[in-house]
Amino acid sequence: MRQTTTSIKSLPSRRSFLKSAAGVSATAIAGPVIVPRSVFGANAPSNRITVGVIGLGTRGIPDMQLFMQNDDVQVVALCDVNRSSKGYRDENAVMGLEPGLQAANEYYASRKRSGEFQGIAATSDFREIIGRDDIDVVAIVTPDHWHAAMTIMAAEAGKDIFCQKPLSLTVQDGKDMVAAVRKHQRILQTGSQWRSHARVRFACELVRNGYIGELQTIRALIALNNKQGPGPGWKPMPVPAGFDYPMWLGPAPDAPYHKDRCIYKFRFNLDYSGGQITNFGAHALDIAQCGNGTSLTGPVEVEGIEAEWPPAGSLFNTALRAEFRARYANGVELICASEPPYFGTRFEGSEGWVEFSQGSVKTYPESLASVELKANDQRLPVVNPLRTVAKPGDFYADHVRNFLDCVKSREEPIEPVEVGHRTATICHLGNIALQQEKRLDWDPVAEQFVNDDGANRMLARPRRSDWNSA
Numbered sequence: 001m002r003q004t005t006t007s008i009k010s011l012p013s014r015r016s017f018l019k020s021a022a023g024v025s026a027t028a029i030a031g032p033v034i035v036p037r038s039v040f041g042a043n044a045p046s047n048r049i050t051v052g053v054i055g056l057g058t059r060g061i062p063d064m065q066l067f068m069q070n071d072d073v074q075v076v077a078l079c080d081v082n083r084s085s086k087g088y089r090d091e092n093a094v095m096g097l098e099p100g101l102q103a104a105n106e107y108y109a110s111r112k113r114s115g116e117f118q119g120i121a122a123t124s125d126f127r128e129i130i131g132r133d134d135i136d137v138v139a140i141v142t143p144d145h146w147h148a149a150m151t152i153m154a155a156e157a158g159k160d161i162f163c164q165k166p167l168s169l170t171v172q173d174g175k176d177m178v179a180a181v182r183k184h185q186r187i188l189q190t191g192s193q194w195r196s197h198a199r200v201r202f203a204c205e206l207v208r209n210g211y212i213g214e215l216q217t218i219r220a221l222i223a224l225n226n227k228q229g230p231g232p233g234w235k236p237m238p239v240p241a242g243f244d245y246p247m248w249l250g251p252a253p254d255a256p257y258h259k260d261r262c263i264y265k266f267r268f269n270l271d272y273s274g275g276q277i278t279n280f281g282a283h284a285l286d287i288a289q290c291g292n293g294t295s296l297t298g299p300v301e302v303e304g305i306e307a308e309w310p311p312a313g314s315l316f317n318t319a320l321r322a323e324f325r326a327r328y329a330n331g332v333e334l335i336c337a338s339e340p341p342y343f344g345t346r347f348e349g350s351e352g353w354v355e356f357s358q359g360s361v362k363t364y365p366e367s368l369a370s371v372e373l374k375a376n377d378q379r380l381p382v383v384n385p386l387r388t389v390a391k392p393g394d395f396y397a398d399h400v401r402n403f404l405d406c407v408k409s410r411e412e413p414i415e416p417v418e419v420g421h422r423t424a425t426i427c428h429l430g431n432i433a434l435q436q437e438k439r440l441d442w443d444p445v446a447e448q449f450v451n452d453d454g455a456n457r458m459l460a461r462p463r464r465s466d467w468n469s470a
């Protein structure tokens with residue numbers, strides 16, 4: 001029997017919420033009252049960037065920690081619809097609101113900076129975070145189907161935004177996010193941290209400066225599905241206590257609860273994400289865009305080559321294995337294919353190749369790996385010039401630091417909303433071409449398929465109920 005969920009209609013609409021949000025004080029959720037930064041001098045604790053983190057799962061808790069380790073940041077509020085449960089990416093991982101709160105409290109308690117630790121507010125309704133006028137920044141670390149609605153609401157409420165990759169669920173979502181961020185003059189950093197990696201920068205600089213000759217082909221490698229889902233005939237499960245399932249579904253279609261629909265494994269259901277094409281594609285194709293110098297545009301043609309799908313009726317419905325190709329206006333061919341074990345991007349030119357994978361660069365000829373760029377070579381931005389000795393993993397911290405610096409300077413971060421949108425667009429084009437099983441012409445200026453109404457209809461999906469207008 002089909003299990004129904006409480007209607008989201010019982011929640012205030014986005015518009016009525018925003019109207020009342022201006023009047024919501026920080027005390028609306030239990031927690032510290034922090035005076036806006038502008039009231040104090042530059043070195044006062046209240047001059048710190050105040051952050052609310054939405055989504056405390058596989059990536060959310062580490063993202064929260066990356067924010068907290070900056071002395072000029074105070075995480076003041078946390079949100080998750082899941083109070084706590086076992087079984088995220090790692091089946092034994094315990095995550096959600098309470099584990100996130102515990103980690104944050106322990107961190108701040110251990111720092112013992114006088115006057116700093118005042119407690120952190122916790123809620124299951126992100127609108128309470130977005131409605132607080134003492135919060136400068138929201139980090140959106142929820143499944144992809146929430147990114148657009150939350151980003152748009154946060155931008156309208158005047159927040160700067162760190163939004164995880166893939167930036168959008170659909171091309172239309174991405175366009176709406178760009179429009180909202182620009183209209184409200186917000187800073188948005190996409191959580192595509194590999195752009196902040198020194199070796200990615202070097203690989204892309206080799207390509208951009210012709211060290212591999214003329215760029216001909218880019219191979220973006222994405223991993224195979226790393227999780228299995230229930231097959232045809234799967235049965236709904238009761239919603240666990242402490243899990244606000246209607247608020248997890250949000251803008252997505254109503255659907256019966258199953259644990260494998262939700263935490264971590266949402267990746268493999270097209271209602272919430274796009275499989276490894278969007279999950280790892282958002283990294284591998286982002287590097288492709290960077291090396292090709294096409295970060296603000298996209299290919300002109302896309303074609304599904306092959307895809308293996310789960311049996312009809314399975315809970316997972318994203319491709320188990322896929323390959324698609326695309327072509328840019330400059331003639332460069334892009335091939336995106338499933339290949340274990342992880343992800344990587346390889347640029348092939350007329351005189352050699354360079355590949356970034358698992359944190360390191362390989363080249364042909366090998367000597368390219370130790371090339372010293374010339375003074376007049378084109379350089380890509382260094383996100384954290386203060387870091388002179390980098391340990392593995394520091395690039396992610398630098399990506400967050402780059403965002404925080406831009407929140408202060410109002411300059412553009414390394415992966416602004418347009419760049420994240422264009423990378424996510426290629427992932428979506430690939431998924432659409434695979435489902436349409438044909439070659440499609442894409443107009444990257446109009447952001448439309450050329451003469452293909454069926455494919456164009458797949459560029460947008462209605463957001464359910466009150467989230468439709470976001």
Ligand SMILES: NC(=O)c1ccc[n+]([C@@H]2O[C@H](COP(=O)([O-])OP(=O)(O)OC[C@H]3O[C@@H](n4cnc5c(N)ncnc54)[C@H](O)[C@@H]3O)[C@@H](O)[C@H]2O)c1
Pocket residue numbers: 054055056057058059060079080081082088089095096124126141142143144146164165166191192193247248249250262263264265266279
């Ligand atoms: N940059 C990276 O390398 C990287 C790595 C992993 C995940 N991600 C991205 O981060 C996002 C989250 O992925 P994950 O693996 O952490 O997922 P996850 O399922 O492990 O965690 C997501 C959390 O968001 C919560 N959530 C869902 N709806 C919510 C809502 N309305 N309000 C508040 N909380 C809500 C869930 O309960 C869950 O705890 C995805 O977009 C994913 O692509 C990025």
